[in-house]
Amino acid sequence: MRTVGICIKFVLELSVLRLSHRLELPNDWGESGRRYVQERNRRIPSHFIVNSDGLCGMLRVTFQYCDDCPSHEQALTRLRKVLSEERIAAEIKIIQIETDEQARRLRFIGSPTILLNDVDVDPPITNHYALACRAYRLEDGRISPLPSEEMIRRAIRRES
Amino acid sequence: MTTVKIGDRALDFSLTGTDDKTHSLNDYGSKYIAVIFSCNHCPYVRAWEDRMVKIQADYASKGVQLIGINANDASKYPDDGFQNMKLRAREKKFNFPYLRDEDQKVAKSYGAERTPEVFLFDKNRMLQYHGAIDDNYDDPSAVKVHYLRNALEALTNGTKVPIPETAPVGCSVKWK
16 A cells, blocks of 8 residues: 555656656655666656666757768767666667758767767867767877767766 | 779879978889878877877888878868868877878879778889778777788788778768
8 A cells, every 4th residue: 555655656756757857766765666766767758867866857868970970880889888887768869960051050060979968978179060070089098989988978977 | 083903003193291392102212102091180090190100100111101191171171271281290290291182183083082091002103902000990909900010011021911902991081
């Protein structure tokens, strides 16, 4: 009976979440409430996320690329891997940039670009928008056409 | 568009370098020549640049000359402009000529498609290797096959190049 009460209460709170975009799991909900959150995580709308601590939020993930740049498939795989490791069930909006005009309109500085809640995982210092491959400076100073897993992970944790 | 294939003769050119001098193949006598289509902005080139400098340093005494050629459209990719080429050559201490192919004729005549893309010629100016510098743009310490180095070792030792052709990996040449 108590479990049913907790679930009803949680469903109501989840409805509030859709309006407020934020839910914190109360301390008195116990293990059954947490299990419900984790189970719900697999079926919630794609733009809502529930992390392993039971906190809900909204994470919009956007992946922009141009077909000409050979690193985009590997970058997308890397992004999916890190999202999975961070237990973030977010849908990735994939946008192929095909023209210079589209690059300017979307402020696309190069392929691949990963945005979390519209924030670049590696905020650029340039305002030159073009159909081009993008250079990331990795933690060890190397230049790479891909963001590192650590770069993506830091950005996810920042936005989650 | 002509494409230089394995066994074909090198096509000569006359291009201005970041030293403000004009460079052509005839300037290099009977050296082994590695023409590398390159540029400033491409992250693949930037990942491989230090290795290009190292290869030149290691093989200069064996009569090898690398030549970098940038044919990209600088009006759309200003990082690839001539002044920025000079800055890059200075910053990375290029020990090889870095030439500007402004009208893109040389790149088109060679059939270059990517940056970086290597065309390695023997002393008779015959193409002996074409493709990537090695098999790992991302991590020099994880390279398994050093395509260009292995080709240079073979040529300078008078043996057959083990892998004469690989797919070049990098950004597309930015055509006007």
